[in-house]
Amino acid sequence: MLKDFTRRLRGLSGTALAVGFGLALAAASQAEAKVRVAYGDIASVENLHLLAAFELAKQKGVEIEMTYLKSEDIAAQAVVSGQADIGVGGPYALMQKVKVPVRIFLQLSTLRFYPAVNAEFYKTWKDLNGQEVAVHSRGSGTEAIMKLMEDKQGIKFSKISYIPGSEVRTGALLQGNVKATIVDSAGRRLLQEKAPGKFIILPLDGVNATDEALFARQDFLDKNPKDVDVIVESVLTTWREVTKNPAIVAEWRAKYKLLPDLPADQVAEITPYFTELAQGKAFPPNGGGEAAAKDDFAFYTLSGQLQGDPASLKVEDFWALEPLNRALGKVGTN
Incomplete structure (x- = not known):
C-alpha cells in the first residue's frame, strides 16, 4: 500500500x-x-x-x-x-x-554518501565536466556534496537531476539509466556485490x-x-x-x-x-x-x-x- x-x-x-x-x-x-x-x-x-x-x-x-x-x-x-x-x-x-x-x-x-560512476564512461571527477549527475532532491545534502565537489574540482555538470531514494538511484545505476550519482553505504555495497568492477566510487574530501x-x-x-x-x-x-x-x-x-x-x-x-x-x-x-x-x-x-x-x-x-x-x-x- x-x-x-x-x-x-x-x-x-x-x-x-x-x-x-x-x-x-x-x-x-x-x-x-x-x-x-x-x-x-x-x-x-x-x-x-x-x-x-x-x-x-x-x-x-x-x-x-x-x-x-x-x-x-x-x-x-x-x-x-x-x-x-x-x-x-x-x-x-x-x-x-x-x-x-x-x-x-x-x-x-x-x-555519509559515496559518489558512484559507471567506469565504462568515467574514471575521475574531471570526467564529469559537462556531464549529468543525479542526486536525491533539490536542497538535499547529496546535492550540496555534488555542488561542493563541482567547485573544488573546477568542473561544471551539464545538469543535476533529482531521483529520491538512494536505493532508487542505485537501481538506476545498475540498470544503466544513469551513469553518475551519489549513493549511501547500502547502495555502495550493493553495487560492489551485483557488479564488481563496473562502478567507481569517487573520492570525497572530508565532509562534516x-x-x-x-x-x-x-x-x-x-x-x-x-x-x-x-x-x-x-x-x-x-x-x-x-x-x-x-x-x-x-x-x-x-x-x-x-x-x-x-x-x-x-x-x-x-x-x-x-x-x-x-x-x-x-x-x-x-x-x-x-x-x-x-x-x-x-x-x-x-x-x-x-x-x-x-x-x-x-x-x-x-x-x-x-x-x-x-x-x-x-x-x-x-
Whole structure:
C-alpha cells in the first residue's frame, strides 16, 4: 500500500501534490490532534531507525502522523505553510529565504554518501565536466556534496537531476539509466556485490555536515514543548541504542511491524547498513546543537546552499536549541 501511495505521489506535479497533501492534513486535523511529520522521501531501510524512534514517542503519548512526499523541498514548504508540524531534511537554504521563522531543533544524521560512476564512461571527477549527475532532491545534502565537489574540482555538470531514494538511484545505476550519482553505504555495497568492477566510487574530501534534521516553525515549538521534548528524547535514546547495537533495528522492525512489505534482499541489508553507519558515527548521540550548526555554516556556504560569511551567520537564526538542551538535561550527554 505504501509503495503504491509513493508511486502515485511521484506521478503528481508539485502543485497537485501540495494540494493533495493539504487536503489530507485538513482531514487529519478534524480527527484527534496529531503531530504531523512531513518526510521528503520514501519509507525504506534508510529511515527504519527514525520510524522506530517515533514508535517510542507514541508509547510515551505523542500521536505522530507521517506523510511521505516527493522531495525535501515539498516537505519544507509544507512546514512553512503550516500544513505540517515537523519536517525531516536539511532546510538551510529555505530558512535563509523565507520570512516565517523555521528552526532546526535536532540533528538526525551527518553526511555519509559515496559518489558512484559507471567506469565504462568515467574514471575521475574531471570526467564529469559537462556531464549529468543525479542526486536525491533539490536542497538535499547529496546535492550540496555534488555542488561542493563541482567547485573544488573546477568542473561544471551539464545538469543535476533529482531521483529520491538512494536505493532508487542505485537501481538506476545498475540498470544503466544513469551513469553518475551519489549513493549511501547500502547502495555502495550493493553495487560492489551485483557488479564488481563496473562502478567507481569517487573520492570525497572530508565532509562534516548535517544530512537530515528535524525542523519546525518556531510557533509550533513554542506551543508544543511537551510533545517536542518527548520526540527529541525518543530520538536521542534510539540513536544511542543503535550505535551500541545496530542489529536492534531489525528487531524493532519486527516488533513494531515496520515496512512489512520490504523485499528479502533489503531486509538482509538492515544490520550491515546500520552497522556501517554506527561505526562511522553517523548518528549524533547528542543531537547536534551549536557545534553542528557552525559545521553546517562552513559546509553549506562552500556548497552554495547558504549565502554569506560563515562567521557572520547566527546559530539562533537557524536553530532552536531549547528543546535539545531540555532533552539532554534529562537523558544526559553521551
